[in-house]
Amino acid sequence: MFYASGGGGNSIDVVALFSGQSTAAVSSAGEALMAMPPAAVISVRATLAMLDGPKREIADGVANDQYVFWLGSGISRERMPDLRDVAKRVLATLQSRIVAGNPDCRFRKALNAVVVLAQPSPDEWGRTDLDQAPVSWPDYEVLAARLVNNYARMLNVTVDGEQADYLLWNVLNAAHVYADPAIEPDAEHLCLAALAIEGVASEMPTANWDNLIERAVRSLAGTQPVLRVVVAPNDVRWNRLRANLYKFHGCAQSALDNEGQFRDLLVARSSQINGWAAQNPVMAPFLINFIVTRPTLMLGLSAQDSNIQGLFAVAQATMAWPWPSHPPAYAFSENALGADQEGLLQNVYHQDYSPANRPHMEVEALVQAYAKPLLLSLYLYVVTAKLKALIGIGAPGLAPIDRDKLHDGLEQARNLVADGISPNAAIVTELFAQFGRALTMLRNGGLSDPVNGTYSPITTEPLHRMPADMTLSGSGVCQFAIASGLIGLGLARGLWTAAKADLADRTSGAVVLNGRSGPAKIYFAASAQAAIRLGTNGLIADNDDAVIIHSHENPPPMPRYPRRAPGRTGLANIREVSMEALMGGGTEVEDLLARFRNQVAL
Structure with a gap:
């Protein structure tokens, strides 16, 4: 609705701040959190370290689509009037x-x-x-x-x-101010859209009137049916989609489009807030059900409005959360817990709330990063977690030590990305465009387009449902995950360095790796059809210094496709690597990395 707080900046190593529930551990954890950068300046890398360490349960909960994202004015504070x-x-x-x-x-x-x-x-x-x-x-x-x-x-x-x-x-x-078409989504809205497309932000109640999340989803997903927006009571009857946004204080765009139906749904006045539950017999129980059945992650929401406090009070009276719960039932993206957040903890954990437990609860609930760095870090965490899961699906016979090495490679690549970005809209837009480009090339041998969306997800399912997706093992994305782990291992060991593709150049590949033999453009192809289309779409030519990493077997040689003037003449410089063949020769990772390195010839 109206707007007030937020974050991005410095770095700190917090991988192992604390674990366990002893008083000494919590005291130490509290001191460590106090020593961290303020939520407004914490870097993406430091936030990731929190998610890898003390906030791992929350991060895994998001990856498994367990959390309901309660969104407030803080996520739009740099776009809307304060x-x-x-x-x-x-x-x-x-x-x-x-x-x-x-x-x-x-x-x-x-x-x-x-x-x-x-x-x-x-x-x-x-x-x-x-x-x-x-x-x-x-x-x-x-x-x-x-x-x-x-x-x-x-x-x-x-x-x-x-x-x-x-x-x-x-x-x-x-209505005109908050639906102004000239206002572009910020980093928070784009990250929420990407998480929604990945299937891990399925429920998002919001007190905000703006339609920046909707615009962000359209920019990343195009016309694909990803997001359902619920404003009026009757909207809850619409078919659920991958992500569902509940605008329980109204919607500025809806009020502009249909003043007669939606003007009165814009909630701001104290009389509306105080009487909201009685006047909303459909939406109120709907939201209470979320509070009762799923953990809460609050982003940019102060929870000061009496109607929001009332929802949580009714929920705890219906069925209070036990403490501790796994993952934590409540998490707040804040620099420090305020009186309203502390009041919520007291209400929802009332059976276990005591002087002895209170410090534990507060340390557990506080995620000391504002929405900008937190959402971007959660995105990187989720994508990496999905790639790790795909390695297990694609190579179930991997020895644990080899699996862990590939996981370390993925984390190394993820951390290098985190070190090179900050959570602002331009950088986040480019990151998602880069990722969408690589995945679209992998699957289709083409480039992303605005109609179908500039972003392509790893999967559309949360982490815990991926093993039940019978299409994954043959889709080529599992082999892509293994190749990504090997590339990350090479980065960690100094075998090569990486540079991002030039989005303005359709021929610059998915990523550029620089080794002893110089730079090479890297392409991924999940199928023979995708590999062929790389040529027919003019994304690669026979004289390119490039590597095509095939998920399955290398396709037979195809006719040449001189779609663009050659940059140089002589022998073809394209190297083709079959991950299926490499894995067939043994899955011991050190040997696999050596053979991979030999074939990419970097």
Whole structure:
């Protein structure tokens, strides 16, 4: 709805901060967390270290689609007006509409009521002239700041002769502001969209009016039916999709498109918030069911609104969560737990909440990273976890020591990516475009397109359902995971370095590896058809210095495809590697890496 907090920056090694439930362990963990960078500046790499270490259960819970993502204004704070700006606009607009010389002016009356909510002292009142523009008031900034914590009461102020939502609809012009088509999704929305496409963010209740998540999903998934948006009670009857967004405080775009049906669903006024549960007999029980049955991850949500607190209070009365629970039943993306989050823990764990348990609960629930670095790190964690699972599906006979080496290779590659990125929209957009390019080449031998989406998931299922997907073992994606693990091992051992593909150059491959023999463009092909299409689509030519890593056997030689002018002449420089053949020659990883290295000739 309205907007306030967030993060990205420095790094720290927190891989093994703490484990166990002893008092000494929790005390040590609390001290370690206090020593971490603030949530607003923690780096992606340091956040990943948290997910690998003390917050591993939460990360695995996300990878298994166990968590419900409760989303608040913090995820859109850099795209939408914050509460102080909202307060200033209310003050300035009401003052500008005062009829000079009319002491009974309805706008003067409303402005006076708003100023009263800022609780000015007698001296401040003496310096506040309602006949002058608020920007000239000596205490303008102070009064606006005080209204931040009173925003719902401020918006509940009425103007004589106007609808109850006059301040929201006519003064703030909220529907147009929050549905402005010129506003692009931020990193948080893009990461949520990618997690949704990967099938691990299936339930997302949100108090926000903007449609930035919807735009992010469209930018990554194109016209594919990935996201269901629920605003009105009847919407809950629609078929569920891979991801489901519940806009329980209304939707600005819906209000613009159909004012008669959706204007009254925009929740902001204190009277609406206080009466929300009684006025929403469909949505309220629907959300309570999430709280009762699935763990909660709060992102950018302060939980200060009484209707949200009421939902959690009813849920604990229905069926409280035991503590400890695995994964943790509550997690908050915050720098520190506030009074409202602590109150939620007290409510939902009430049977086990005690002075002895309280420090454990609070340390467990706090994820000290704001949504930007946390969501990007969760994405990297989930994708890596899926690739690890695919190695097991594609090579079930791997010895544990060999499996672990390939897993280490994947983590090495993941960490190098994390070291080179920060959670801003441009970088995240490029990351997902790079990933989508590689996976689209792998599966189809082509490039991503806006209609079908620029992003292609590893799988559309969460981690725990992947073993039941009988299509994975023959899809070529398992061999892609093994090859990625080998490439990561080579990176860790200094056998080669990696550079990203040039997205502006359709012929630059999926990734570029630099070895002793120089750079080579790397392509992946899940099938013979995909490999053929790399040529027919003009993505690779016979004279390229390139490597095609086939998931299955190498296809027979095909006619040459001189789709573009040769960069040089002479013998073909394309090397083709069959992962199926390599694995058939033995799965001991050191030997496998040596044979892989020999065939890619880097």
